[in-house]
Amino acid sequence: MTARMDKRFAALKAEGRPALITYIMGGDPDFETSLGIMKALPDAGADLIELGMPFSDPMADGPAVQMAGQRALKDGQTLAKTLELARRFREGDTETPIVMMGYYNPIYVYGVEKFLDNVIASGIDGLIVVDLPPEMDDELCIPALAKGVNFIRLATPTTDDKRLPAVLKNTSGFVYYVSMNGITGSALPDPSLIGGAVKRIKGHTALPVCVGFGVKTADHAKAIGAAADGVVVGSAIVSQIAGSLTKDGKAGPDTVAAVATLVRGLATGVRAARLVAAE
Template identity: 85%
Template structure:
């Protein structure tokens, strides 16, 4: 399973451009629509899909992703159904890596072994679990890596030189550099500072370093993409979903196109960024 992720980054490196990593909330606003969004993402230019697992208490997320999770839960989304989304998607696409992103409790509730087996079966390539720092690696990271599921860690501006080796230990797939202290959906940071931070991390690891938090437009994607191996876009995408819904929160016939229009623009930005950071 790790192979799909490694191959994708190797291919992009050969192409000389950064990855576009798109976050979507599983089950937002409903199962079928989010499956439609997921299937449309690779065609719109997404290289990796981060699939959000909704949680009632998303402590590191801003309003856009909080609301997306609430919409999904209100429509009956569960962790099992989020895995079903991936399983359905895999019937049509065997190449695009899928990374599940969310919080630990629904996983712990399902049982770590049960979850990992189900995730592998559904074609999941990696996990980002926000509330599992390296100090908690025994919980999920080590069992996941043992089964061949990447465990992707977040590095932040508070992750100093002393702490970086701890954060990078046991991590695989790529490193997700959160470009600012704060919650998802905040303002874009200065790209030159981001570039320096990416270089600092790359001095410690061979893994691709992807950058997220604050990327909303094609220009942002180009600027950040010039300094990193990948650009993560999340809140802007779920905001497109939100903006397309009826007043009572139902999907409309332009919900999927609202997402693909944004993602196509971001993809253009990413494809025009030279991959400065990679050698």
């Protein structure tokens, strides 16, 4: 599984462009629609997929992602069903890396060993668990790495050079640079500051550095992609889903197509980023 992610980043580096990493909440607005969206992402231009695990207390998520989680939970989405989403996706796509993203509580309740075994069986390549700091690596990070599952860590503008080595010590796959302090879906930061931050992180690691928070348009993706190995888009996608729903919160006839259209535009921006980087 680590090989699938490493292979994807190596191919993108050879191509001379950053990755487009798209986030969706598992089960939003329902299981089958979520699976349809997930299947549509690679053809629309997504290079990696972040699959959210819905949780009732998502402290780091902004309103759009929180609402997506609530819709999923209301429809009966569970951690087991989110693993099943990945497994179903893998039946038709063996190349696109999948990263599960969420919080530790549902994993702890599920059971770490059982969870990791099912992660592997479902074809998931990596984990982002936002509320597990390096000091808690023994809980999940070390067991995941021992089984060949990438453990991706977040770095922020306040992660200084003294803290970075601890953050990066057991990180694999890529580093997710959260380009601002605050919740997901906030305003886009100054792209000129991101280049310096990415360079600073790269002084501590050979891993790809991918940047997220606030990316909503192709122009955003182009600007961020010029300075990073990957661009992460989440809130804009879940907002697109929300805007396509019927009045009673159900999937509309154009829900999957609406997401694919947005992602195609973002992919255009990411693919243009290599031109900026080369100038």
